Amino acid sequence: MVALLFLVVWELTDDHPVVDLSLFKSRNFTIGCLCISLAYMLYFGAIVLLPQLLQEVYGYTATWAGLASAPVGLIPVLLSPIIGKFGNRLDMRRLVTFSFIMYAVCFYWRAYTFEPGMDFGASAWPQFVQGFAIACFFMPLTTITLSGLPPERMAAASSLSNFTRTLAGSIGTSITTTLWTQRESQHHSQLTEFVNPYNPQSQEMYRQLEQLGMSKQQASAYIANEITAQGLIISANEIFWLSAGVFLVLLALVWVAKPPFSSGGGGGGGAH
Known part of the structure; x- marks a missing residue:
């Protein structure tokens, strides 16, 4: 933590910083990074939690746990090209809002249906529906994050955004697994x-x-x-409830971003 503080001070005061933290002065970059990092933290935490839950509690093999998680990739394969082609005609905040609503619905869905006697469909169907959220997640939020920045800062902004997202995914994995085991002990x-x-x-x-x-x-x-087993299910459902609530908070946060949104252009957020 001390080293991280020194790094922040150094990068803010250096004339040619390796990590350009001044990018966070841009409202859209800050909002975009915050939304994509928190959302990815919750999403990646669930990716790690779900197969473990299915194998430890429900006795799934690694293959069947993978099959239960796999439907999440079907919808993005179909929708991503369409969103990429026609997404610039829409307000990116609307697409992200739809994505966060679908994420919240899927996490609440799991919290209600995950019980000792649930079948394969109870875990697979929320994954399938969550595909709609993923399809409307990465591209719109990336566009919001990079909007309003001059072309010469695009590479630095993209690198920093990817770094924060990757870091958030790692933190999300650690928090989710730790919270899951700790809450299981309490419920046990x-x-x-x-x-x-x-x-x-x-x-x-x-x-x-x-x-x-x-x-x-x-x-x-x-x-x-x-x-x-009951303790593991209850603690997992608590994590699902918490994740759904955070996505509802992110719904409001994304509307703080200021249009127009484009991934290139001058200081005014020019056109493609």
């Missing part, structure tokens, strides 16, 4: 409190498992595994 402790000799439901569960041929130790191990 809370759920375990209900398994005791004084809880009739707990004793009834033991009785039913013993009738199925399990010993006391086997029943305890089975219940412990179920509690762990």
Whole structure:
């Protein structure tokens, strides 16, 4: 952290900075970087979380977990060329707004439908619908980020924007996995409190498992595994809820960007 602070001070005061932090003086560049970084952080965190959840809790193989995640790439393949051709006729903020709404819908969808008995479609369909969000995400936000900058600063702006996005993806992965395991531990402790000799439901569960041929130790191990699975699902759903809420906040933030939007031109944000 100290080294990072020294880097910021150095780059702000140097005549020929390696990282041109003065780009953040541009409103559109700052808003674009912030939106694309936060959104990518949440998106990439979910990419890492979903296969782990499907394999650890639902017993999916790596192949089936990949198949459940794969539908997210279908829609962008079809829509991206169309958006690239006709997107300049629309306000980029509208496309990004649609994208963030779809992201929020998909994350809320997961938070509602992810439960112990869910089937393959419950994980695959939100991924498919999220493809609409991805198709309207990268190109419009990149255009907003680079709008209003002179041509000679495009390379530096593009590099810095890509760096912040990549850094955000790495941070998102770390935060998501850490939050998932920590919240699982808390939920595991809370759920375990209900398994005791004084809880009739707990004793009834033991009785039913013993009738199925399990010993006391086997029943305890089975219940412990179920509690762990429940904790992982609950903590994942909390992350989905939180991610959806952040996307709703980003909806308002993107409208702070100032049109016209173009990826080149002079200081006034000239035309293509």
